[in-house]
Amino acid sequence: MTAETAPEFVELTALDGPTRDTVGSEWWRTAVIYQIYPRSFQDSTGSGVGDLPGITSRLPALADLGIDAIWLSPFFRSPQKDAGYDVSDYCNVDPLFGTLADFDALLATAHSLGLKVIADMVPNHTSDQHEWFKAALAAPEGSPERDRYMFRDGKGPNGDIEPNNWESVFGGSMWKRVTRADGTPGQWFLHIFDESQPDLNWENEWVRDQFFGILRFWLDRGVDGFRVDVAHGMIKEAGLPDYTPPSDSASMGGAPVVPAPGTDLTPAIIDPNLEPDPPYWGQPGVHEIWRGWHDVLAEYAGDRVLCAEAWVNPLTKTALWVRPDEMNQAFNFDYMFTQWKAKRLRRVIKDSLAAFMGVGAPSTWVLSNHDVVRHATRLALTKDAPPQGAGIGPNSPGKPDRALGLRRARAATALMLALPGSSYVYQGEELGLPEDMELPDSARQDPTWFRTHGEKYGRDGCRVPIPWEANKPAYGFNSTGASWLPQPDDWAPYARDSQAGIPGSTLELYRSALKLRRAHGLGLGAVTWLTGYGKDVVAFSNGGVTVICNTGKIAVELPVGDILLSSEAITGGALPTDTTVWLTS
Numbered sequence: 111m112t113a114e115t116a117p118e119f120v121e122l123t124a125l126d127g128p129t130r131d132t133v134g135s136e137w138w139r140t141a142v143i144y145q146i147y148p149r150s151f152q153d154s155t156g157s158g159v160g161d162l163p164g165i166t167s168r169l170p171a172l173a174d175l176g177i178d179a180i181w182l183s184p185f186f187r188s189p190q191k192d193a194g195y196d197v198s199d200y201c202n203v204d205p206l207f208g209t210l211a212d213f214d215a216l217l218a219t220a221h222s223l224g225l226k227v228i229a230d231m232v233p234n235h236t237s238d239q240h241e242w243f244k245a246a247l248a249a250p251e252g253s254p255e256r257d258r259y260m261f262r263d264g265k266g267p268n269g270d271i272e273p274n275n276w277e278s279v280f281g282g283s284m285w286k287r288v289t290r291a292d293g294t295p296g297q298w299f300l301h302i303f304d305e306s307q308p309d310l311n312w313e314n315e316w317v318r319d320q321f322f323g324i325l326r327f328w329l330d331r332g333v334d335g336f337r338v339d340v341a342h343g344m345i346k347e348a349g350l351p352d353y354t355p356p357s358d359s360a361s362m363g364g365a366p367v368v369p370a371p372g373t374d375l376t377p378a379i380i381d382p383n384l385e386p387d388p389p390y391w392g393q394p395g396v397h398e399i400w401r402g403w404h405d406v407l408a409e410y411a412g413d414r415v416l417c418a419e420a421w422v423n424p425l426t427k428t429a430l431w432v433r434p435d436e437m438n439q440a441f442n443f444d445y446m447f448t449q450w451k452a453k454r455l456r457r458v459i460k461d462s463l464a465a466f467m468g469v470g471a472p473s474t475w476v477l478s479n480h481d482v483v484r485h486a487t488r489l490a491l492t493k494d495a496p497p498q499g500a501g502i503g504p505n506s507p508g509k510p511d512r513a514l515g516l517r518r519a520r521a522a523t524a525l526m527l528a529l530p531g532s533s534y535v536y537q538g539e540e541l542g543l544p545e546d547m548e549l550p551d552s553a554r555q556d557p558t559w560f561r562t563h564g565e566k567y568g569r570d571g572c573r574v575p576i577p578w579e580a581n582k583p584a585y586g587f588n589s590t591g592a593s594w595l596p597q598p599d600d601w602a603p604y605a606r607d608s609q610a611g612i613p614g615s616t617l618e619l620y621r622s623a624l625k626l627r628r629a630h631g632l633g634l635g636a637v638t639w640l641t642g643y644g645k646d647v648v649a650f651s652n653g654g655v656t657v658i659c660n661t662g663k664i665a666v667e668l669p670v671g672d673i674l675l676s677s678e679a680i681t682g683g684a685l686p687t688d689t690t691v692w693l694t695s
C-alpha cells in the first residue's frame with residue numbers, strides 16, 4: 111500500500127464541546143453508558159434467562175472495563191411478549207429477573223463501584239395484562255377507564271373497519287378489536303407495537319399523574335435516571351389521520367434506513383425536507399410531558415438523567431427533546447446509521463455537535479443496541495441493509511465478511527469514543543460480537559418475526575446471551591448451558607476470558623480507549639477538524655489528542671506524534687485501511 115496525503119477535503123470548523131464550566135456535576139454529559147439487556151447478560155439460576163443477581167455478580171467486570179454507568183433494559187413485571195417492553199407492573203421486578211431486593215442489591219453494588227444506574231421506562235404503552243388495561247376492557251365504552259388508552263369506534267356500518275390505516279411497527283394493523291362481555295364485537299384499540307402492547311392516552315391527566323408516581327418510586331430507590339422508550343410516540347396527531355409511510359422507512363420510527371452502499375446521501379441524511387413525521391411520531395405535544403418529567407427529576411439530588419429514544423429527523427428536531435427544561439440526552443440514531451464513509455461521518459459529527467450544542471446539550475454517540483444489527487456485522491454488509499428492527503438472517507442478501515466487519519467496528523468505536531459528549535456501548539460489542547445470522551427459525555422470539563410471518567427476521571440476532579468464559583457451559587452465561595436463544599458454536603474466541611489481557615484484542619481495545627478517554631478528558635473536549643489527509647479520512651483534534659480514522663482503501667501517512675491507541679497494529683508510519691488512531695499532538 112502506498113501512503114496518500116492529498117489535502118482534498120477542507121473543512122476547518124472548530125466546534126466546542128461542553129466545557130468544564132457547563133459540565134459541573136452533570137456526569138451524563140460525558141459518560142460512557144453500557145447497555146445491559148438483562149435476559150442475555152448473566153443468568154444466576156441456570157434458567158437460560160439472565161437476571162438481576164447475575165448482573166450484580168458481573169458488575170466488577172464492567173467497572174474494570176472503565177464505563178461510567180449502566181442502562182438496564184426493562185426488568186419490570188411483564189408477560190415478556192416483547193422481552194419486557196410490555197410492562198404489567200411498573201413498580202415491581204419480574205420474577206424472571208428476581209425481586210425488588212435483588213434490584214436494591216444491584217444498585218448498591220453499582221454505586222459502590224462508582225457506576226450510575228439508568229432504568230428503562232416504557233410509558234408509550236403497557237402490557238395488555240396491566241391492571242389498567244384489564245379495567246379498561248371491563249369498563250363501558252366512553253368510561254374514564256377506557257380513556258386511559260386509545261380506544262376508537264371502527265368505521266363502516268358495523269364498525270368492523272379499523273379506525274384508520276396505520277400499520278404496526280412490528281407488522282400488521284395498529285388496531286385490534288375487542289369483544290364485549292356479551293360476545294359482540296366492540297371498539298378497537300391502538301397498538302403501535304404488538305397487540306399485547308396497547309398505547310396509553312397521554313392526553314389523559316390521570317395517565318400523566320400515574321407516571322409521576324412511577325418515576326418517584328424508582329428515584330426514591332436511588333436510580334440515576336431513565337432511558338425513555340418510544341419518547342417520540344406518546345402523543346398522536348389529533349383526529350388520527352390516515353398515513354402511509356414511505357416503503358423503505360425504518361420500523362421504530364422515522365429514522366433513516368441503512369442506505370445501500372454507494373448511495374449518494376448528499377446533502378445529508380438529515381435533510382429537513384425529508385418526509386414529514388408520521389402522525390404517531392414526533393408530535394409537538396410530547397414536549398409538555400418532558401417538562402413535567404424534568405421537574406420530577408429536579409426534585410432529587412444528584413443530577414438524575416432522562417435519555418430519549420426519539421426516532422425523529424432531522425437532528426435539529428431531535429435536539430428539541432433535550433432543551434434545558436426537558437430531557438438531558440437523546441440517542442443519536444443518525445450517527446448510528448451513518449455509512450462507513452469519511453464524508454458522511456464528518457458531516458454527521460458536525461451536524462450533531464451543532465444541533466445539540468445549539469440547545470446546550472451534549473451529543474450522544476451510539477453504534478449498537480438491542481434493536482439493530484450489531485455494528486461488527488452492519489458495517490460490512492455488502493447489499494442494502496434492512497430497515498432498523500427488521501434484522502438479518504440466513505437468507506439475507508449480502509453476507510458480510512466477518513473480519514472486515516470487526517475491523518471496521520473497532521475503528522468505528524475508536525472514533526466514537528474520541529468524540530466529546532456521551533457514548534453508549536451495547537453489551538457484547540466490547541467483545542467484537544457479530545450479529546448471529548444463523549439462528550434457527552424455531553428459536554426466534556421477536557414479535558416482528560411472527561407478525562410479519564417470517565418476512566422480517568427481527569432483532570433476535572443481536573440479543574443472544576453473551577460469552578464470558580470460553581470453556582464453560584453457555585460460555586459462562588450460566589452453569590447449566592441453557593440459553594433462551596441458542597448461542598453459536600464458534601463464539602469461544604469472543605469470550606471475555608479469551609481476550610482479557612491479550613494485547614490487540616477487542617476487549618483490551620475498549621479498555622484502553624475508555625481509560626485514555628478519561629485521562630485526556632475527551633468527553634469534555636471539542637472537535638477541531640484537521641485537513642490534508644484525503645477525502646477518505648476523518649481527522650480532528652480533541653484537547654491534546656489527534657484522532658485519525660481512515661475509511662479508505664489506501665494507507666495514509668501519519669503525522670509525527672506518539673501513538674496512544676490504535677484499532678489495528680500500525681507499522682511503518684502509515685495508517686492502514688479501516689483503522690483509527692489516537693496520537694498525542
Ligand code: NOJ
Pocket residue numbers: 192195196232303339340362419480481
Ligand atoms: C423500543 C425498544 O427499544 C424496543 O425493543 C421495543 O420493542 C419497542 N420500543 C417497544 O417498546
